[in-house]
Amino acid sequence: MRERGITFLLALAALAAFYALWLRPVPSLDPDADAPRPTTAERRGNGYAAVYQWLSRSGADVRSWRERYTGLADAGIPPRGNLLILTLPGLEVFRSEEFSALDQWLRRGNTLLINAALLDQPTFGVGREPGVVTEVESLTSIEFEDKKAREARLDETPLAQRVREADARDAKKAKDEAGDDAPEEDEEEEPSFNKSFEVPEKIVLTATGPHVLLTGVKTLGLETDFESREWSLRMPYDNFVLTLARGANGEGALFEQRVGKGRILLSAGGTLFTNRALANDDNARLMSNIMSVSVAKGGAVLFDDLRQGLSASYDPERFFRDPRLYKTLLIMLGLWLVWVLGGTRLRAPPIVAHDPSEAELVRRAGGLIARTVSTGQVAQALFAHFFLGVARAVRGADRDAQWHWIERHAAILPQELDQFKTWYADAHAMREVPLVPLRNLLDQLERRLKT
Numbered sequence: 162m163r164e165r166g167i168t169f170l171l172a173l174a175a176l177a178a179f180y181a182l183w184l185r186p187v188p189s190l191d192p193d194a195d196a197p198r199p200t201t202a203e204r205r206g207n208g209y210a211a212v213y214q215w216l217s218r219s220g221a222d223v224r225s226w227r228e229r230y231t232g233l234a235d236a237g238i239p240p241r242g243n244l245l246i247l248t249l250p251g252l253e254v255f256r257s258e259e260f261s262a263l264d265q266w267l268r269r270g271n272t273l274l275i276n277a278a279l280l281d282q283p284t285f286g287v288g289r290e291p292g293v294v295t296e297v298e299s300l301t302s303i304e305f306e307d308k309k310a311r312e313a314r315l316d317e318t319p320l321a322q323r324v325r326e327a328d329a330r331d332a333k334k335a336k337d338e339a340g341d342d343a344p345e346e347d348e349e350e351e352p353s354f355n356k357s358f359e360v361p362e363k364i365v366l367t368a369t370g371p372h373v374l375l376t377g378v379k380t381l382g383l384e385t386d387f388e389s390r391e392w393s394l395r396m397p398y399d400n401f402v403l404t405l406a407r408g409a410n411g412e413g414a415l416f417e418q419r420v421g422k423g424r425i426l427l428s429a430g431g432t433l434f435t436n437r438a439l440a441n442d443d444n445a446r447l448m449s450n451i452m453s454v455s456v457a458k459g460g461a462v463l464f465d466d467l468r469q470g471l472s473a474s475y476d477p478e479r480f481f482r483d484p485r486l487y488k489t490l491l492i493m494l495g496l497w498l499v500w501v502l503g504g505t506r507l508r509a510p511p512i513v514a515h516d517p518s519e520a521e522l523v524r525r526a527g528g529l530i531a532r533t534v535s536t537g538q539v540a541q542a543l544f545a546h547f548f549l550g551v552a553r554a555v556r557g558a559d560r561d562a563q564w565h566w567i568e569r570h571a572a573i574l575p576q577e578l579d580q581f582k583t584w585y586a587d588a589h590a591m592r593e594v595p596l597v598p599l600r601n602l603l604d605q606l607e608r609r610l611k612t
Contacts, residue, residue, distance in 0.1 A: 168500060243460045
């Protein structure tokens with residue numbers, strides 16, 4: 162009893178260690194574990210489960226895309242008339258070969274919808290605006306800049322004077338840090354960003370004018386969890402986009418760019434179609450318009466879940482780099498050693514040899530016969546044994562007389578006689594015969610014939 166109690170306690174300890182290390186990771190090991198990410202599997206605020214289910218129930222071919230863009234050509238979807246939804250920032254970086262594959266896929270007549278967290282700052286994108294700007298430029302050649310960068314770019318002050326002013330500010334700053342008591346001039350403080358809100362704030366976008374994608378769309382609503390900076394479009398000389406919606410400051414927030422036969426739709430907000438914002442203003446109407454314009458009959462809607470950490474391929478290197486794996490193995494090994502060395506007595510069970518009984522010998526002999534003799538041969542033996550009893554009743558008559566006697570016997574039902582003849586013919590033709598029903602039928606007939 163003591164050994165079983167110790168074994169039970171050690172098993173509970175091992176289960177608790179596994180649960181603590183794998184099912185409930187320590188926040189320091191996985192700081193973003195509870196942050197909802199924009200994936201089709203996420204049902205919290207920033208997920209796409211709502212729009213995914215909505216489009217699926219409407220009859221659209223909606224898929225969670227968990228591969229690289231190099232696999233778009235072999236995705237089993239039509240070559241054109243498809244929609245790919247990408248949200249930035251993500252966890253997975255782009256590879257160089259993906260850009261060319263995506264460009265070819267777009268030029269065949271497909272649509273890319275990018276939701277870039279710039280004007281809004283959800284939890285999954287806070288503080289990552291520079292990376293988002295870089296990725297958007299790599300994907301679309303569309304450039305964004307904040308207010309400070311635009312002012313510096315449009316400043317007509319000569320470069321030499323700006324350099325002297327910058328040097329003077331640096332020297333003054335160094336002097337102040339050295340402890341100089343000279344009065345300081347009031348400097349304009351730079352605004353601080355990424356300040357969290359107790360309640361998410363709404364950012365309203367206004368549609369610019371008549372467009373097929375803006376049918377029935379007047380305003381759009383974003384949701385932001387943190388304070389963000391102002392971003393504006395900086396258009397390269399060899400590029401052109403159409404502004405579909407603007408923010409409160411008049412800067413563009415939703416753009417359309419033509420790429421060959423396809424198009425790129427770029428939203429400067431990452432929460433436009435998330436679970437918590439889909440019902441805001443005319444967001445759902447805009448998604449409906451995008452579906453009707455971009456997705457052809459038989460086309461598919463792909464949500465890029467790979468970029469948010471949901472991969473279809475298993476990464477063994479990432480698994481073996483996780484320190485929790487080795488911690489778990491060490492704990493399990495230690496518990497096993499404690500259990501083996503201190504809580505168990507390894508004893509071999511006694512071997513008791515028993516002679517087989519007569520019933521066991523008969524059962525095994527029957528099993529051997531059943532495996533080696535065909536059912537037709539067994540059925541012939543059963544019929545021969547049955548006709549021996551009939552011969553005793555008819556007193557040695559030949560087989561024709563026996564059949565004549567059986568067919569005229571009042572105790573045998575017509576359906577039983579038909580089944581008897583069928584199985585008799587199958588047995589002598591060496592066809593498969595169900596032995597158990599045949600044995601039951603012969604037993605019934607023998608009992609009736611004796612009475």
